[in-house]
Amino acid sequence: MHASPLTELLGIDYPIVQAGMTWISRYELAAAVSEAGALGVIGSGGMEAEELRIEIRALRDRTSRPFAVNVPLVNVRPDGDDSIVERLIDVVVEERVPIVITGAGSPKRFTPRLEAAGSIMIHVVPSVRLALKAEAAGVDAIVAEGFEAGGHIQSDGLTTFALIPQVVDAVSVPVIAAGGIADARGIAAAIALGAHGVQLGTRFIATTECNAHRACKDALSAADAEGTAVYSRAWHASRALATPVVRRMVAMEAEGCDAEGIRAVRGRGRAREGCIEGDLVEGILPAGAAVGLVREVVPAAELVAELVRGYEQWIAELPRSLEARRHNVA
Ligand SMILES: Cc1cc2nc3c(=O)[nH]c(=O)nc-3n(C[C@H](O)[C@H](O)[C@H](O)COP(=O)(O)O)c2cc1C
Structure with a gap:
């Protein structure tokens, strides 16, 4: 994979980002991915x-x-405390984290401080409108995340292909393209659409180093x-594995249940139950629409190497396969 404005900006070998995932992207996974060049x-x-401070220091023990x-x-805690965001940003600044990826809110509040601290700032958006706002707020790069993505999505959002x-x-x-990318073909498609890199979430859960429950x-x-x-289209819409509790909420919405009713079922802590405790009946495991492409659990470095190898092979074979298709059509 060639150097690009993104690899140069971030100082990485390959323009592949392992997505930040609440509960299940801790230092073991992040260190393995960074060490592999993504x-x-x-x-x-x-x-x-x-x-978070302990996680950052543990990662630094494993990779430079x-x-x-x-x-x-x-990010409002069960007791209603929303100052946690400020405290997390304090740690990021104090620990001199080189790259910060924000999402679900306005980056404007934090860009001056993070910029002054020397961090590169990336913001996740689901639309062109919010991409323009993020750019105006001074971010250095954008993750554009389509409707296929695992986790929080925009309920009427564009698909990755259109976005x-x-x-x-x-x-x-x-x-950086995100949502529904799980193999080298997805990376090639994103690059063909003009993206400078990709962010994969779901595919990285099925790695040895990810702390998600087996x-x-x-x-x-x-x-x-x-x-x-x-599910929960009227209140922080999300995509997840279709576990029984998720199916229950989808059925309730189809029968006209309002946001308040869904909120009561969704509650708090179900993602933790799903991701960490492995409760795939009452728990929630956020996952993207390309989940059918995930076939096996592999070490993260192997996954990165396979994505890069597959992409290179795809690009090398492109002229021949286009030629073959032209003959098939004729
Ligand atoms: C289990 C899980 C947890 C996630 N948590 C977060 C999060 O905390 N912050 C965030 O910006 N995105 C979060 N996302 C979205 C990912 O960062 C990423 O953009 C998305 O997974 C890409 O789609 P894909 O899963 O189809 O690859 C989460 C996704 C998953 C699957």
């Missing part, structure tokens, strides 16, 4: 500030390569193309 990301959602911390900007070229045309900072990794490997569902 960008490892610690997901700070669900963490206390001091827990660039890494990022993902900070969801809307990426429109964001690429609208902004001048590097664009039952989650097995469930992802077994899931087919209909394996995920979008």
Whole structure:
């Protein structure tokens, strides 16, 4: 894979970002990915500030390569405390984290401080409108995340295929494509659409170093193309593995249940139950629409190497396969 404005900006070998994932992207996974030449990301959602500090230091014991911390900007704790975001940003600044990825909220609040601290700032958006806002707020790169993505999505959001070229045309900072990318073909498609790099979440859960419960990794490997569902469309819409509780919420919405009713079922702590405790009945495991492409659990370095190798092979064979298709059509 060639150097690009993104690899140069981030100081990484390959323009592949392992997505920040609440509960299940800790230092073991992030360090393994960064050490393999891609960008490892610690997901700070669900963490206390001091827990994040310990994670950052543990990662630094394992690798000296660039890494990022993902900070969801809307993060209200069960007791209603929303100051956690400030405290997580304090730690990121104090620990001189080189790259910060924010999402779910406005980056404007934090860009001056993070810039002054020397961090590169990346913001996740689901639309062209929010990409333009993020660029105006001064971020260095954008993750454009389509409707296929695992986790929080925009309920009427564009698909990755439609979103990426429109964001690429609208902004001048590097664009990272996310949502429904799980193998080398997806990477090649994203690059063809004009993206400078890709962010993969679901595929990285099925790695040895990910701290998700073994039952989650097995469930992802077994899931087919209909394996995920979008639920809670009226209140922080999300895509997750279609576990019984997720199916229950989808059915309730189809019968006209309002956001308040869904919120009561969704409650708090179900993602933790799903991801960490492996409860795939009452728990939630966020996952993207390309889950059917996840077949096996592999070490993260192997996954990065396979994505790079597969991409290179795809590009090398492109002229021949286009030629073959031209003859088939004729
Ligand atoms: C289990 C899980 C947890 C996630 N948690 C976060 C998060 O805390 N912050 C965030 O910005 N995105 C989060 N996401 C979205 C990912 O960062 C990423 O953009 C998405 O997974 C890409 O789609 P894919 O899963 O189809 O690869 C999460 C996704 C998953 C699957």
